Amino acid sequence: MEYVDLIRSRASEEHFLLGNLAIVRGALESGIDVYTYYPGTPSSEVGEAFTKLYREVGMRWVENSINEKVAVEVAGAAYARGAKVMVGMKNAGLNVAADPLFALATTRPKNENSACVILVADDPQQYSSAIEMDSRYYLKLFKIPALEPSNPQECLEYTKYAFEISRKLKIPVMLRLVTMVSHARSNVKFGDLMHSEIKDDFDLSPEVNVASRLYFLNLKEEQIYTRMNQALNLSENSPLNKIMSENSLNEYGLGIIASGVSFSYVLEALEHLQIKAPILKLGFIHPLPERKIAEFIKSFKNVFVVEENDAYLETQILAIAQKNELQTKIYGKDPFSYSRENSLLSFVGELNPTKIAQALEKITDLPNKIIANQIKDDKYNTVKRKPVLCPGCPYGVIGYALRESLKKLSAKKPENVYFYQDIGCYTLLSFPPYSFANVKYCMGSSIALAQGVAHTDDSLNIAIIGDGTFFHSGIPALLNGVYNKAPILILILDNGWIGMTGQQPHPGSDTKYYKEGRYKNKIDLEKFLEGTGAKLNIIKRQDHNTKNYPKRLKDLIYEKSLNVLENGELHVILIEDECIQKFNENNILKIRYVDEKLCTNCGICYDQFSCSALYEQDNKACINRNECLGCGICEDLCPNNAILRGEENEL
Amino acid sequence: MNYNNYTIVITGLGGQGLIKLLQILGDSLVRKGYKVMTSEKHGLSQRGGMVTCFLRFGDMIAAPIPIIGSAEMIITTEKSCILNVLQYANPNKSTKFIITEYKKAILDSKYPSDKDISDILKNYSNHLYFLSSENFPKNQKTTNLFVLGYILKFLPIEKNDIELILKDYFSGEFQAINQEALINGIKYQR
Ligand SMILES: Cc1ncc(C[n+]2csc(CCOP(=O)(O)OP(=O)(O)O)c2C)c(N)n1
Ligand code: SF4
Ligand code: SF4
Numbered sequence: 001m002e003y004v005d006l007i008r009s010r011a012s013e014e015h016f017l018l019g020n021l022a023i024v025r026g027a028l029e030s031g032i033d034v035y036t037y038y039p040g041t042p043s044s045e046v047g048e049a050f051t052k053l054y055r056e057v058g059m060r061w062v063e064n065s066i067n068e069k070v071a072v073e074v075a076g077a078a079y080a081r082g083a084k085v086m087v088g089m090k091n092a093g094l095n096v097a098a099d100p101l102f103a104l105a106t107t108r109p110k111n112e113n114s115a116c117v118i119l120v121a122d123d124p125q126q127y128s129s130a131i132e133m134d135s136r137y138y139l140k141l142f143k144i145p146a147l148e149p150s151n152p153q154e155c156l157e158y159t160k161y162a163f164e165i166s167r168k169l170k171i172p173v174m175l176r177l178v179t180m181v182s183h184a185r186s187n188v189k190f191g192d193l194m195h196s197e198i199k200d201d202f203d204l205s206p207e208v209n210v211a212s213r214l215y216f217l218n219l220k221e222e223q224i225y226t227r228m229n230q231a232l233n234l235s236e237n238s239p240l241n242k243i244m245s246e247n248s249l250n251e252y253g254l255g256i257i258a259s260g261v262s263f264s265y266v267l268e269a270l271e272h273l274q275i276k277a278p279i280l281k282l283g284f285i286h287p288l289p290e291r292k293i294a295e296f297i298k299s300f301k302n303v304f305v306v307e308e309n310d311a312y313l314e315t316q317i318l319a320i321a322q323k324n325e326l327q328t329k330i331y332g333k334d335p336f337s338y339s340r341e342n343s344l345l346s347f348v349g350e351l352n353p354t355k356i357a358q359a360l361e362k363i364t365d366l367p368n369k370i371i372a373n374q375i376k377d378d379k380y381n382t383v384k385r386k387p388v389l390c391p392g393c394p395y396g397v398i399g400y401a402l403r404e405s406l407k408k409l410s411a412k413k414p415e416n417v418y419f420y421q422d423i424g425c426y427t428l429l430s431f432p433p434y435s436f437a438n439v440k441y442c443m444g445s446s447i448a449l450a451q452g453v454a455h456t457d458d459s460l461n462i463a464i465i466g467d468g469t470f471f472h473s474g475i476p477a478l479l480n481g482v483y484n485k486a487p488i489l490i491l492i493l494d495n496g497w498i499g500m501t502g503q504q505p506h507p508g509s510d511t512k513y514y515k516e517g518r519y520k521n522k523i524d525l526e527k528f529l530e531g532t533g534a535k536l537n538i539i540k541r542q543d544h545n546t547k548n549y550p551k552r553l554k555d556l557i558y559e560k561s562l563n564v565l566e567n568g569e570l571h572v573i574l575i576e577d578e579c580i581q582k583f584n585e586n587n588i589l590k591i592r593y594v595d596e597k598l599c600t601n602c603g604i605c606y607d608q609f610s611c612s613a614l615y616e617q618d619n620k621a622c623i624n625r626n627e628c629l630g631c632g633i634c635e636d637l638c639p640n641n642a643i644l645r646g647e648e649n650e651l
Numbered sequence: 652m653n654y655n656n657y658t659i660v661i662t663g664l665g666g667q668g669l670i671k672l673l674q675i676l677g678d679s680l681v682r683k684g685y686k687v688m689t690s691e692k693h694g695l696s697q698r699g700g701m702v703t704c705f706l707r708f709g710d711m712i713a714a715p716i717p718i719i720g721s722a723e724m725i726i727t728t729e730k731s732c733i734l735n736v737l738q739y740a741n742p743n744k745s746t747k748f749i750i751t752e753y754k755k756a757i758l759d760s761k762y763p764s765d766k767d768i769s770d771i772l773k774n775y776s777n778h779l780y781f782l783s784s785e786n787f788p789k790n791q792k793t794t795n796l797f798v799l800g801y802i803l804k805f806l807p808i809e810k811n812d813i814e815l816i817l818k819d820y821f822s823g824e825f826q827a828i829n830q831e832a833l834i835n836g837i838k839y840q841r
Contacts, residue, residue, distance in 0.1 A: 001678075002819070016674075016681040128694055151688070151715075184715040185674070185689040187681050267713035272721070353718040384735075385664070385757055387700035432759070612699055615756060626791040650790060 003052045009190050017188040019152040019181045020045040023119065024053075026159025030115075031194035033060040033083035036071040038472070039501045040090030041128035042182040043121035047088055048504070051516055058196065064516075066507060067472045068093035069100055075116065076104040079172075080209040081202045082111030084163060088119040091133045092442060096473070098138070101172070103211035105142040106219045108170045108227070110203040115167035117159065118144075121177040124308050125350035128179075130423055130442065132348070134309035135176060139286040143224055145231040146174035146286040147240065148260040152186040158240070158283065160191070165234060171227045176285065178308065180261045180350070232287045240283030241292055248276035252364045253301030257293070257317060259285050261351075262306045268353035269360055288316050294324040304331040304344070304363055308351040311335035331363055386431060391613035391624075392584075392631030394495055394541065394577035395426045397550050399434040400609045400637075402462075402491075405558035409460075413565055416459040420449040422474070424466035425499045425579075433610050436464060444473025451477075451486040460561055463490045467525065468498040468506040478572070482534050487568040489561055490534075494525060495579040503582045513586060526574065534572045535563070541577035550609075550636055580629050589630030590645040594621045598642035605634040605643065654685070654807055656711035658721055660739045661704045663728030664755060665693060668795035673704050675820055676799060679812045680708050690715035699755070701732055722746050724805065725776075728794055730754050731763055733772070740775040748776045749802060751794065752784040786839055793832035800836020810837055 001015050006025050009015060017025070023046055027035070035054070037047035047064055054062040060083060065071035068089045075085040089097060101118065123129040139146050145165055149158040155177075162173040207215040235241060252275075258266045259282035270277060280296045282288070297303050297317070305314040314332040321328060334342035344359040345351065361368055389396050406417055421430050421440040430437030439449045446463040454461040465474050470492055481488060498504040508525045511517030529536050539556055541549050553575070560571045583589075599620045606614040606621050613627035614634060621642070623634070628649065635643040659676075663669050670691060677687045685708045693702040705716055719738040726749040727733035733750060740746040750772070756762060772779055782801060787794055803810065813833060821829050 014681070016678045016687060125692075127692055180690055180715050183691050185677055185687070186715075187686055261715070264714035265716070268716075268718050271711070271713070272718045352716045353714055357718060384760075385699065385701045385732075387665070387694045388758065390699075650792075 003049050004056070006049060007053055007057045007193065011190055011192040014187050014189045016185055017152050018045060019149070019155045019177065019184050019186075021049055022152040022155035022188045023159045023175070023177075024049045025188070025190060026156040027086055027117070027163070028057060028193050029156070029191045030160050030163035031084055031196050032086055032163070033196050033198050034075055034078045034085040035059070035062045035088065036065050036075040036085070037063075037088035038065055038068045038071050038093055038096075039498060039504050040093055040121070041501055042123060042179040043088050043090050043119065043177070044501050044504070045182075046119065057193075060196065060198065064504065064506075068097035072097040072100045072104065072118075076100060079104075079114050079116040080107065080109045082109065082113050082200070083198050084113060084115040084167070084196070086117040086119055089121075091120065091122045091129060091135055092131060094120050094135050094138060095442070098141075101142060105144045105172055106216065106223050107209045107211060108219060108222065110170075110205075110208055111199065111201060113167070113197050113199055114170060115163045116172040117162045117166060118172050118174045119177065120174060121179070121182045122309070123179050125179075130427075130440075132309065134312065135174075136285065136312040137310060139174060142172075142174075143228055144172050144174055144286070145169070145228075145235070145284070146176055147283055148176045148285045149181055149283065150260050150263045150281075151181065152184055152188045154283070155181065156188055156190070161240065165231070169227045169230055171223065171231070174286070176260070178261055184261075228287060232289070235284040235287055236289040236291055238284045238289070241289050242281055243296060244279045244281050245276065246278050248278060250276050254304060254363065255280065255296060255300035255302070256304045256306060257282065257296070257313065258306040259283065259313065260308070262308055262356075265351055265353040265356050266306050269357035272353065272357050273360055273366065275360065275364065275366075282313065285313070288313070288320075290320050290323075293317060293320050294326065297321055297326050297328045297330075298324075300328055302329050302331060302363060304360070306332070306345065306351070306356055310347060331359075387428065388612045389425065389428050390580055390629070391611050391627045392580040392629040392633070393425065394575075394580065394631075395429060395493065396609065396611055397553065397633045398426075398491070398493060398575060398577075399429045399436065401550055401553035402436065402557055403434065405554045405561065408554075408558050409561055413460075413562070415565065416457075417561075418450075418453055418459055418461050420446040420461065420463045422446040422463075422465040422469045423500075424469055424493075425495075426464055426466055426493050429464065436462075443469050444477060447474055447477035447481060447488075447490055450488040450490070451481050451484065454486050454488045455484075460565055461488045462561070463488060465490065465492055466499075467492060467494040467496065467508050470525075471507050471523070478534065479532060481570050482532050485568070486570050487564050488570055489557075489564045490570070490572045491557075492525075492529075492572060492574045494574055494576045495582075496576075497579050497582050499579040499581065503579060513582070529572055529574060534570055536572045536574065538574045538576065547636055550633065580631050584629055584649070589632075589649050591625055591628045591630050591647055591649045592623055592632065592635055592643050593625070593646045594623055595642045595644055596620050598640050600640055600642075602639065604637055604639065609634065609637055652807075655709040657707065657709050657723050658712075658717040658739075659706045659724045659726065660717075660722045660736050661706065661726045661728075662732045662736050663702055664732065665700045665702050667702075667728045668792060669702050669704055669728065671820060672795040672799055673706055675796075675813060675816065676808075677706055677708075678816055678819075679808050682816070683808060683812060685807075686710055686712065688712055688715050701735065703736060724749065724802065726798060726802065727751060728753065728798060730768060731757065734763065734768070737771075737775050744775065744777045746776050747778040747780065747805060748772055749780050749782065749798065751782045751787070751798060753787065753791075753794065781841070782839065783841070786835070790828060790832075793829050796829045796832035797836040797839075800833040801839050803837055810834075
């Protein structure tokens with residue numbers, strides 16, 4: 001399925017579709033006007049699709065914003081003015097967006113068309129995140145309605161509901177996803193596309209959209225006691241909260257409550273154990289339908305609440321049972337005990353049908369049927385592969401140069417050296433064989449973390465941050481460091497793109513090399529850095545043939561580290577070398593090979609430097625021709641000129 | 652064969668085209684009228700990390716992840732990766748194992764020997780199919796289509812069904828290369 005099929009396909013056609021793309025279609029069937037986002041796995045495909053489609057389909061605006069806070073502000077004001085908007089982000093992005101979202105949730109546009117959907121994709125088991133975080137608790141803080149689809153078809157339908165609820169109640173609605181829904185593919189039946197209904201009546205009365213001491217409490221009062229009250233009514237009567245297999249009672253007096261993808265896991269587990277049970281499936285997850293839940297619980301001796309990560313549903317269900325004086329035993333995570341023994345399901349990690357079946361066996365005292373097809377041979381269970389940098393990644397040589405310069409430095413200056421890492425492909429430099437990470441939190445934190453130690457210690461403190469992350473949230477921390485004269489070294493790794501999530505552009509990307517670029521300005525990072533007044537050095541790889549780059553890089557890092565220690569000033573080194581995946585799209589590169597007669601097996605290329613295409617075989621260096629992309633660094637490094645250029649790469 | 656609830660586990664390394672394989676196979680099944688569900692477990696865009704995917708089809712399936720012990724087929728495009736997904740093999744040893752002989756060294760860990768791997772796999776399945784690497788396409792990027800061609804004989808889809816949609820997934824010369832890999836996979840005999 002191509003992106004354009006999302007707008008060319010007609011109603012009632014069925015397609016094999018990714019959950020994220022079903023959301024795009026659902027939004028187009030709702031007459032969306034504006035989509036703003038910041039990329040982050042597993043939510044990024046939504047933004048990529050809208051970016052490709054929005055002109056053809058006649059939406060007003062789509063942007064890949066500089067960060068999630070800005071994305072919420074841009075979309076929020078468009079919502080205030082009368083547009084149907086959606087904002088997309090991953091779990092951690094919601095933390096960045098929380099400040100404006102709090103006010104946005106309370107304001108109340110009067111325009112008939114206004115609707116706002118907040119799409120948040122959580123990542124249980126943190127397949128592609130630095131943290132595991134359950135966004136649902138934000139719902140209590142923001143006091144906004146939320147829907148949670150369990151499969152791609154529901155992604156489409158719930159997106160439409162979300163727009164409808166928001167348009168009706170004038171309150172943002174969260175669409176909560178997890179990786180196994182965003183990145184699931186399944187049959188999806190399409191509905192009719194809807195055209196934008198935006199009208200030009202921007203209501204300018206301040207009590208509507210201005211969060212301030214004059215109006216806020218009134219708005220908040222109205223948000224909670226009117227709009228959320230209406231939302232509760234919708235939730236009580238919504239077909240999204242429904243009892244499935246109502247008549248399939250069992251001998252255990254057991255009913256189940258589940259939402260989202262966990263619901264589908266429950267079905268698998270029950271099928272496997274050959275147990276039948278009524279299930280209350282919650283699709284409208286905030287506010288929870290108290291009456292419906294109490295009614296459901298009342299008819300069972302035991303109720304098992306199945307949810308991934310936090311006990312968001314369970315704590316509320318326990319309260320509902322208590323308030324309604326119900327004696328039903330509630331099974332789940334026993335959230336108040338903080339005890340692993342009491343938990344049938346864990347707060348930590350991804351859920352799956354197997355874990356649920358095992359919990360059900362405990363509740364029902366069934367003989368253990370999940371003969372846990374445990375891996376019987378432990379010998380190789382630990383064969384786990386760590387992710388590695390792409391062959392030819394510019395960060396490989398940076399890691400090498402950094403290590404070499406520090407070796408030289410430690411001979412001269414014995415102070416401790418500490419590293420602060422950020423979020424991007426370069427995070428892999430935190431692990432062996434490099435291990436450049438002592439403190440790391442979230443996007444944009446490295447520069448300030450270095451300051452915290454530098455002000456309290458005589459060590460050398462080095463922050464490592466990518467260009468994308470620098471634009472997202474590193475800039476204020478740099479200004480803070482310059483202003484406060486923090487004695488730190490900052491390496492800004494400018495690979496031109498957001499490599500980690502698939503080479504998306506950011507404000508510093510070359511506008512020639514992405515389609516949307518012709519509508520954008522490139523921010524000149526060099527000029528920007530000069531303007532901050534920080535001591536600045538710029539080093540470029542220029543093209544991928546320049547001799548001596550590793551040595552130049554090593555010398556520069558060494559020299560500037562000394563400067564920081566000696567003059568106590570903040571130094572920035574801007575390292576410009578493009579992500580090889582992107583460079584490879586626009587340049588013809590030649591695979592390297594090893595001339596065995598010249599190779600003395602010194603190990604510099606495969607051992608001191610490390611590229612996943614390079615290894616040792618039969619006492620010689622060897623290059624895997626199917627993996628080498630042809631960056632040429634190993635050729636530069638080889639002291640015996642044993643690495644030569646071969647054919648063009650086909651990758 | 653009853654295709655009410657059929658689960659395939661596919662594992663290998665990032666960059667081997669597993670997601671494409673999943674898409675093409677899933678798409679062709681949907682066009683044949685099956686209910687299909689796929690999911691992916693992997694890290695970010697760097698290459699070389701382990702990827703595990705599930706493809707499930709039939710009227711009975713509900714979830715994107717199967718219960719352990721319930722797969723009909725396990726495919727690996729990198730030999731040792733299969734050792735990480737054995738819990739999905741049916742305890743009655745009926746699960747088909749499709750093992751490509753391609754090996755990629757493991758950082759800071761010894762690669763298991765061929766004998767060790769075979770011995771372990773025999774504990775889990777009576778249906779082992781090894782695809783030897785001499786027969787692989789020269790362009791490793793098409794191993795996924797080669798494997799797809801090979802497994803067609805076990806599934807309710809024909810060569811035609813795949814060929815029909817290849818153009819949606821590859822353009823220009825890549826279409827021809829992948830088509831060739833598919834046919835080589837179909838023809839492959841040990
Ligand atoms: C708040 C937040 N938003 C989004 C992400 C997803 N994400 C991870 S790394 C990254 C950008 C990395 O870009 P850059 O710093 O240029 O590093 P590169 O991957 O190019 O090396 C993004 C957007 C995140 N981890 N946290
Ligand atoms: S040229 Fe050398 S360093 Fe670059 S990708 Fe190929 S083997 Fe790796
Ligand atoms: S995607 Fe780019 S920056 Fe990331 S590891 Fe690969 S080459 Fe390096």
